[in-house]
Amino acid sequence: MSPSHSAVTAIPYDKHFGHASGGKIGMWTFLVTDAMTFGGFLIAYANLRAYLDWPTPSDHLNIGLTAVATFILIMSSVSMVLALASGREDHRRGMILWLGITIIGGLSFLGIQSYEWTHLIRDGMTFTRFSHGVPQFGSTFFLITGFHGFHVLSGVIYLAVIMAKAMGGRYDGGNVDHVELAGLFWHFVDLIWILVFTFIYLL
Amino acid sequence: MPVMTNRREYLLVFLTLGFLTAVEIWVAKTATGNIKIWTLIALAMSKAACVATFFMHLKTERNWLRIIAALPLLAGIFAYVLIREVMYR
Numbered sequence: 155m156s157p158s159h160s161a162v163t164a165i166p167y168d169k170h171f172g173h174a175s176g177g178k179i180g181m182w183t184f185l186v187t188d189a190m191t192f193g194g195f196l197i198a199y200a201n202l203r204a205y206l207d208w209p210t211p212s213d214h215l216n217i218g219l220t221a222v223a224t225f226i227l228i229m230s231s232v233s234m235v236l237a238l239a240s241g242r243e244d245h246r247r248g249m250i251l252w253l254g255i256t257i258i259g260g261l262s263f264l265g266i267q268s269y270e271w272t273h274l275i276r277d278g279m280t281f282t283r284f285s286h287g288v289p290q291f292g293s294t295f296f297l298i299t300g301f302h303g304f305h306v307l308s309g310v311i312y313l314a315v316i317m318a319k320a321m322g323g324r325y326d327g328g329n330v331d332h333v334e335l336a337g338l339f340w341h342f343v344d345l346i347w348i349l350v351f352t353f354i355y356l357l
Numbered sequence: 358m359p360v361m362t363n364r365r366e367y368l369l370v371f372l373t374l375g376f377l378t379a380v381e382i383w384v385a386k387t388a389t390g391n392i393k394i395w396t397l398i399a400l401a402m403s404k405a406a407c408v409a410t411f412f413m414h415l416k417t418e419r420n421w422l423r424i425i426a427a428l429p430l431l432a433g434i435f436a437y438v439l440i441r442e443v444m445y446r
Contacts, residue, residue: 174422178422182425186425186428189429189432190432193432196432196436197432197435197436200436200439200440201439201443205446212385217385221378221382224378225375225378228371228374228375232368234412235367337413338413341412341413342413344412345408345409348405351381352381352400352401356381356384356385356397357394357397
């Protein structure tokens with residue numbers, strides 16, 4: 155490990171952004187643009203629902219199973235924030251443990267989503283076809299949950315890389331800026347799912 | 358950067374999120390019409406605000422970063438205008 159990795163990086167004070175690092179401002183900017191992409195999808199979904207004969211989602215989607223997946227994602231957000239807390243306290247083992255639990259949470263979510271998709275496709279719902287109503291029901295469902303699922307997968311890979319670096323002592327000394335950035339992405343994935351769950355499944 | 362680790366606060370936010378999720382399921386099963394729609398949207402926005410404020414630490418950031426983070430809320434205005442227009446047609 156190089157000596158530059160062992161000390162906490164001092165971020166100079168800025169009158170607008172305080173001690174936020176360039177990486178943090180960049181990550182927030184990326185998340186805002188990503189949120190607008192999701193916003194575009196959800197607006198398109200709402201518009202289609204407003205003028206098409208839209209099926210009742212709870213008649214065709216498994217709300218109970220998805221509620222479990224939602225709860226798992228919320229739990230993984232907690233484990234992520236605990237990983238960052240451990241890192242800030244220079245507790246490497248704790249950070250690795252919580253990162254591992256977060257990754258398991260993400261993989262569990264993806265497993266549940268795969269199970270749900272498999273059953274829906276078997277029941278006649280695909281990207282272009284839906285046996286019980288307008289095809290846009292399937293198109294928007296797979297587009298939005300698929301785009302979100304891709305974010306979960308990206309987040310799991312991102313966290314696995316961070317965990318590997320943590321195991322190598324990269325964040326010893328409380329220098330956890332990169333862990334914080336990964337955490338911001340992971341919490342964003344959780345935040346977006348909270349909205350997707352409401353708009354696609356519950357309403 | 359100051360060391361800020363508040364495990365008790367994280368646990369409280371987690372319990373709040375779990376409780377609100379349970380309320381959402383209950384509202385989705387029992388409520389109808391506009392009450393259902395606006396209650397569920399309010400619950401989802403409350404949960405999202407909890408995640409952004411406490412887990413993403415917006416509460417300890419400066420105002421400029423909060424303003425950047427709040428920009429996607431503009432989508433709500435676009436959504437409202439577009440949906441009203443579609444319903445008018």
